[in-house]
Amino acid sequence: MKRDTRLAWINGLLLPLLNVLTAFAATAVLFLLIGVNPLEAAETLLYGAFGYSEGIGYTFYYTTNFIFTGLAVAVAFHAGLFNIGGEGQAYIGGLGAGLAVFMLFPELSPWLMIPASVLGAMLFGGAWASVPGYLQAYRGSHIVITTIMFNFLAATLMVYLLVKVLREPGQMTPQTVLFPDNAWLPFVHDILPAFGLEMERSPLNLSILLAVFMCFLVWFFLWHTRLGYAIRVTGLNPHAAVYGGINQKKIIVVAMCISGALAGLVGINELIGYHHRIIMNFHLGYGFGGIAVALMGRNHPFGIVIAALLFGTLYQGGAELAFEWSNISRDIVVVMQGLVILFCGALEYMYKPTLIRWLAPVQEVRS
Amino acid sequence: MSEVTTLNDMWMTILLTLDATIRLSTPLVLAAMAGLFSERSGVVDIGLEGKMLAACFASASVAHFTGSPWLALLVAVFISLCLALVHGFATITHKGDQIVSGVALNILVSGLTIILGLTWFRQGGQTPSLSGDGRFFSIDLPGAELMQNVPLIGSLYKELLSGHNILVYAAFALVPVVWWVLFHTRFGLRLRAVGENPKAVDTAGISVNGLRYRAVMIGGVLCGIAGTYIAIAHNAQFTRDMTAGAGYIALAALIFGKWRPVTVLMACLLFGFLQAFAMRIEGVQLPVVGVIPVQIIEAVPYLLTVILLAGFIGKAIPPKAIGKPYVKER
Numbered sequence: 165m166k167r168d169t170r171l172a173w174i175n176g177l178l179l180p181l182l183n184v185l186t187a188f189a190a191t192a193v194l195f196l197l198i199g200v201n202p203l204e205a206a207e208t209l210l211y212g213a214f215g216y217s218e219g220i221g222y223t224f225y226y227t228t229n230f231i232f233t234g235l236a237v238a239v240a241f242h243a244g245l246f247n248i249g250g251e252g253q254a255y256i257g258g259l260g261a262g263l264a265v266f267m268l269f270p271e272l273s274p275w276l277m278i279p280a281s282v283l284g285a286m287l288f289g290g291a292w293a294s295v296p297g298y299l300q301a302y303r304g305s306h307i308v309i310t311t312i313m314f315n316f317l318a319a320t321l322m323v324y325l326l327v328k329v330l331r332e333p334g335q336m337t338p339q340t341v342l343f344p345d346n347a348w349l350p351f352v353h354d355i356l357p358a359f360g361l362e363m364e365r366s367p368l369n370l371s372i373l374l375a376v377f378m379c380f381l382v383w384f385f386l387w388h389t390r391l392g393y394a395i396r397v398t399g400l401n402p403h404a405a406v407y408g409g410i411n412q413k414k415i416i417v418v419a420m421c422i423s424g425a426l427a428g429l430v431g432i433n434e435l436i437g438y439h440h441r442i443i444m445n446f447h448l449g450y451g452f453g454g455i456a457v458a459l460m461g462r463n464h465p466f467g468i469v470i471a472a473l474l475f476g477t478l479y480q481g482g483a484e485l486a487f488e489w490s491n492i493s494r495d496i497v498v499v500m501q502g503l504v505i506l507f508c509g510a511l512e513y514m515y516k517p518t519l520i521r522w523l524a525p526v527q528e529v530r531s
Numbered sequence: 532m533s534e535v536t537t538l539n540d541m542w543m544t545i546l547l548t549l550d551a552t553i554r555l556s557t558p559l560v561l562a563a564m565a566g567l568f569s570e571r572s573g574v575v576d577i578g579l580e581g582k583m584l585a586a587c588f589a590s591a592s593v594a595h596f597t598g599s600p601w602l603a604l605l606v607a608v609f610i611s612l613c614l615a616l617v618h619g620f621a622t623i624t625h626k627g628d629q630i631v632s633g634v635a636l637n638i639l640v641s642g643l644t645i646i647l648g649l650t651w652f653r654q655g656g657q658t659p660s661l662s663g664d665g666r667f668f669s670i671d672l673p674g675a676e677l678m679q680n681v682p683l684i685g686s687l688y689k690e691l692l693s694g695h696n697i698l699v700y701a702a703f704a705l706v707p708v709v710w711w712v713l714f715h716t717r718f719g720l721r722l723r724a725v726g727e728n729p730k731a732v733d734t735a736g737i738s739v740n741g742l743r744y745r746a747v748m749i750g751g752v753l754c755g756i757a758g759t760y761i762a763i764a765h766n767a768q769f770t771r772d773m774t775a776g777a778g779y780i781a782l783a784a785l786i787f788g789k790w791r792p793v794t795v796l797m798a799c800l801l802f803g804f805l806q807a808f809a810m811r812i813e814g815v816q817l818p819v820v821g822v823i824p825v826q827i828i829e830a831v832p833y834l835l836t837v838i839l840l841a842g843f844i845g846k847a848i849p850p851k852a853i854g855k856p857y858v859k860e861r
Contacts, residue, residue, distance in 0.1 A: 317837075
């Protein structure tokens with residue numbers, strides 16, 4: 165029995181920590197290779213992310229996106245599905261948010277307009293993800309391949325729509341007209357003065373509250389509702405799910421819908437919150453980033469917030485690094501995402517045999 | 532007279548489109564064959580894209596520094612092979628999730644190539660464009676000039692078959708070789724067996740992991756060639772994310788061709804043709820249908836794959852043990 169309890173803390177705590185540290189160490193080696201002192205880089209990065217209020221704003225703005233896509237990947241993971249279609253679902257979610265705005269009267273109260281756009285984003289993102297979900301559940305096509313294909317389909321669809329259908333008349337840039345003022349989610353730097361606080365202008369908007377709310381909602385949903393339970397059982401043990409009377413096919417579709425709806429909310433932060441029009445490629449990288457966030461956050465909303473904050477910090481700090489060193493760009497964050505996915509995901513159990521040999525050698529089995 | 536010239540023009544347009552098809556299909560064929568080996572052995576390879584991109588960068592860099600395309604090819608193959616080994620280490624040795632590992636490599640490479648490019652060349656992540664040396668040049672097949680006056684066949688020979696570079700010919704010559712290896716050698720038999728029923732292979736005393744490592748490594752080599760082709764034969768420099776989804780289209784072709792070399796080749800040619808066709812008809816007023824948006828044609832490979840996977844046109848049945856790490860019983 166002793167061995168089991170030891171395994172729990174090795175698996176649950178030591179292993180994830182070692183994996184993240186390995187990813188960091190690999191990044192530090194890369195910094196050394198390109199002739200940058202990793203400690204100096206870390207200092208610059210932290211200053212860029214938290215050293216001044218505009219930087220902080222950007223950090224949390226990026227964090228918001230990563231929370232949405234991280235949650236999206238996590239919900240699918242809990243159902244045993246690997247949703248790498250976050251990119252496409254976020255893109256189409258933005259389309260849904262924008263179309264909802266354009267469908268309504270420009271004079272409509274923001275109290276109706278903004279919820280409608282949120283609904284539009286979730287609906288479109290969810291619908292886009294439900295097709296691969298349906299095909300997985302009822303036609304047996306592999307969710308990974310279909311979601312990849314749907315990313316490309318989303319990209320071509322959006323290029324088509326923005327170039328041919330929705331483009332602002334008389335403009336060359338493939339983007340729509342500005343949303344009416346009533347569809348603008350307030351910026352945090354506009355709200356804070358009401359509470360006697362000052363903040364420099366940044367894209368940070370109230371979507372971050374939505375993100376935090378969604379974390380609670382996902383946590384409550386997964387661990388405290390019947391449907392959430394059904395999703396987790398389906399992911400953990402499909403046979404048990406069937407035996408327990410859970411309609412596995414339905415659960416797969418539902419889980420994908422929820423996952424896609426969460427990813428679609430990136431469109432709210434980006435378009436309703438900041439750009440105020442539908443633009444090209446606002447979603448780039450967040451869907452894939454969500455995979456790293458979910459893996460690092462162990463698919464738990466709390467862990468996801470921490471991991472999203474880390475990647476938000478890296479994203480904003482990475483921009484600061486680019487000012488300081490000419491051979492660094494924000495792509496360094498992409499490298500880190502790759503390393504995190506590699507070490508926390510694919511090589512999750514790399515250290516396990518060694519750790520067990522050192523810390524919990526097999527003892528006499530007593531029966 | 533004018534009718535003859537329009538007919539001639541049309542013939543040339545067709546030939547040029549087919550010529551572009553061959554050039555665009557080449558990396559797809561190489562990458563799809565790489566995926567074929569890997570997936571036939573039971574290892575999913577989402578990382579085709581990343582390995583190709585890494586090879587693109589490696590070959591363009593080496594070609595810039597040394598001026599030797601062959602050295603560039605060698606280094607690119609080596610780099611791609613290293614990535615394949617990382618994939619193998621994660622998924623075969625440590626039984627990690629094959630898809631997660633592939634995604635990790637793709638993301639890692641797309642960032643790493645830019646950072647290294649910025650460090651070495653300071654050109655915004657690109658490599659300097661190659662002039663003259665350092666590229667693979669087109670080869671004129673014997674008699675191409677002589678043949679060109681022969682009607683139809685002459686132009687067919689000169690425009691379509693002749694005038695490609697060595698990697699194109701290598702890619703298409705590879706397909707029958709893959710077919711022969713897979714279906715007519717002992718290695719091929721074992722490879723297919725390990726993708727269908729690894730336990731049986733293990734029981735016969737053959738190393739499952741050894742076979743899978745070999746398959747993944749072959750995939751690495753082929754992706755290296757594909758990337759080299761894209762960077763220094765088809766183009767003349769490395770640019771950000773220049774593979775532009777070719778790895779995923781190759782994956783789609785692999786599924787569309789149902790994991791069989793010759794049908795996979797056909798799928799690659801079809802997808803290559805669609806790309807060539809999309810380029811040719813961009814903005815052109817066609818009879819009856821008018822201007823077809825390019826995006827619709829670009830979306831066809833993805834749509835076709837989704838429809839096929841859903842079992843609406845035929846059924847794509849993957850190797851049975853695909854995606855599952857093999858755990859030896861003790």
